[in-house]
Amino acid sequence: MHHPARTTRRSFLQTVALAGGAFALNRLPCPAAGPAGAPALPSAPPPGRYPPDAISDFSRRLRPVGRALETEDYYVWCNSPIYDEAGRVHVYYSRWPARHGMSGWISKCEIAHAVADSPEAPFEFQSVVLAPRPGHFDATTCHNPTIHRFDGKYYLYYMGTSDGRLASKRIGFAVAASPFGPWTRCDEPLLQPGPSGAWDDLCNTNPAVLRHPDGNYWLYYKGINRDEYFNAPKSERIKGNRRYGLAMAEQPEGPFIKYTGNPVIDFSRIEKNMQLEDAFLWLEDGRFKLICRDMGFYDHFAGLLLESADGVHFSHPRIAYYGADAYALNEPPAPRHLSRYGRFERPQLLLKNGRPDYLFTAAQGGKYMTASSFIFKITPP
Numbered sequence: 265m266h267h268p269a270r271t272t273r274r275s276f277l278q279t280v281a282l283a284g285g286a287f288a289l290n291r292l293p294c295p296a297a298g299p300a301g302a303p304a305l306p307s308a309p310p311p312g313r314y315p316p317d318a319i320s321d322f323s324r325r326l327r328p329v330g331r332a333l334e335t336e337d338y339y340v341w342c343n344s345p346i347y348d349e350a351g352r353v354h355v356y357y358s359r360w361p362a363r364h365g366m367s368g369w370i371s372k373c374e375i376a377h378a379v380a381d382s383p384e385a386p387f388e389f390q391s392v393v394l395a396p397r398p399g400h401f402d403a404t405t406c407h408n409p410t411i412h413r414f415d416g417k418y419y420l421y422y423m424g425t426s427d428g429r430l431a432s433k434r435i436g437f438a439v440a441a442s443p444f445g446p447w448t449r450c451d452e453p454l455l456q457p458g459p460s461g462a463w464d465d466l467c468n469t470n471p472a473v474l475r476h477p478d479g480n481y482w483l484y485y486k487g488i489n490r491d492e493y494f495n496a497p498k499s500e501r502i503k504g505n506r507r508y509g510l511a512m513a514e515q516p517e518g519p520f521i522k523y524t525g526n527p528v529i530d531f532s533r534i535e536k537n538m539q540l541e542d543a544f545l546w547l548e549d550g551r552f553k554l555i556c557r558d559m560g561f562y563d564h565f566a567g568l569l570l571e572s573a574d575g576v577h578f579s580h581p582r583i584a585y586y587g588a589d590a591y592a593l594n595e596p597p598a599p600r601h602l603s604r605y606g607r608f609e610r611p612q613l614l615l616k617n618g619r620p621d622y623l624f625t626a627a628q629g630g631k632y633m634t635a636s637s638f639i640f641k642i643t644p645p
Contacts, residue, residue: 318581319582322555322569322584322620326623326640326642326643327643328591328592328640328641329384329640330638331627331636331637332387333357333637334631334632335359337632338632339359339360339361339362340358340634340637341358341609341610341626342612343355343356343357343612344356344409344410344612344624345613346413347614353380353614354443355637357409358374358406360372360373360374366601366628366635369405370407370430371425371429372405373406374394374395374396374405375406378390379443383621384641393438394438400451401425401426402434403424404428405425407424408421408422408470410471410472412473414516417516419473419516420438421436422435422436424436424453430466430467430488431467431490433467433468434455434456434467435483436453437454438450454511463507464487464489464509464526468486469485470541470542471483472543472545473545474545475516480512481513481516481520482545483510483512483513485508485510485511486508487506487507487527488504492505500536501560502537505530505536507529507531508528508529508540510523510576525576538560540556540558541557542557542610543555543556545575546620547618548619551572551573552572552573553570553572554570554571555567555613555623556584556611557608557609557611565587566583566587567583569583585608587607588608589606596629599629607627608638609627611624613642620642621641623642624639625637625638
């Protein structure tokens with residue numbers, strides 16, 4: 265793979281659209297103290313791993329807090345937080361029985377709800393919010409939750425599968441007047457795959473939603489082309505190419521209409537099999553900002569940060585966060601059964617007054633050597 269800091273790549277990117285009980289928080293020992301005894305900020309990335317101008321200010325503001333939602337006999341993934349009107353933190357997260365292994369997410373997953381008095385306090389399990397529904401698009405799994413509040417209602421967007429296979433992944437939502445529910449689910453998915461041969465003709469998944477300044481609702485989603493996935497050469501590290509598209513609606517429940525210029529982010533234009541996933545978007549200081557998991561632009565451990573003036577044409581990606589080896593976490597060696605150990609996936613932001621307050625991610629490992637939430641404090645600029 266060519267190094268992403270080369271002039272040819274950068275010039276390309278700058279001119280073309282990248283078309284049961286309380287969960288104890290595992291606090292981390294701080295390696296050193298910052299000003300006035302404050303917890304230390306993360307250590308610098310290993311020398312030479314990333315170009316100096318690729319490091320974002322956002323990445324320098326992260327302070328590791330620790331693991332949360334460690335649950336015996338379960339894998340925990342995709343944790344999406346939100347403050348309620350009283351200042352408590354609600355998190356909606358994916359979980360599935362540990363006996364199914366890491367791959368259980370696609371066919372055995374449900375979405376649960378936990379609450380804490382603050383992001384660094386223990387989370388108390390409340391209930392299973394969304395479980396698979398036989399006969400629906402989410403018959404076998406409910407995964408990828410992302411929670412939002414619009415006009416006093418809570419909207420929980422997610423992905424479901426109908427047969428436990430990648431090709432049946434579809435995006436849906438549930439809505440409630442209270443973060444405790446009850447939740448009313450849509451019966452049909454918000455989007456369908458594109459026509460045969462389209463960039464998204466296999467599936468759509470990984471929803472990211474925001475309200476545009478014009479009052480409409482923008483849904484960003486990951487799509488995969490069927491032929492690129494099922495006929496991928498054995499030399500490719502990852503089957504297929506994951507791109508991001510955009511759909512728009514006048515209401516948060518849709519109907520959503522796909523943007524005609526999709527995909528809006530396509531790293532495979534730069535190098536085949538270079539891709540991204542797990543996007544979360546927000547508006548800050550008049551700009552669209554996107555945080556996601558890197559899948560080959562720099563490596564497969566970092567998170568990426570992209571910006572846009574219009575929500576369609578995005579900037580050169582910079583590093584949003586590093587892999588676990590860049591932080592003094594004192595984690596044990598990687599066990600053989602956890603192939604994603606050491607990286608943070610599914611980044612979701614806890615926003616406070618519209619600005620990032622905490623970063624919630626998913627990480628393999630933890631007390632039960634399955635997977636759990638991993639939280640970072642985002643210090644003020």
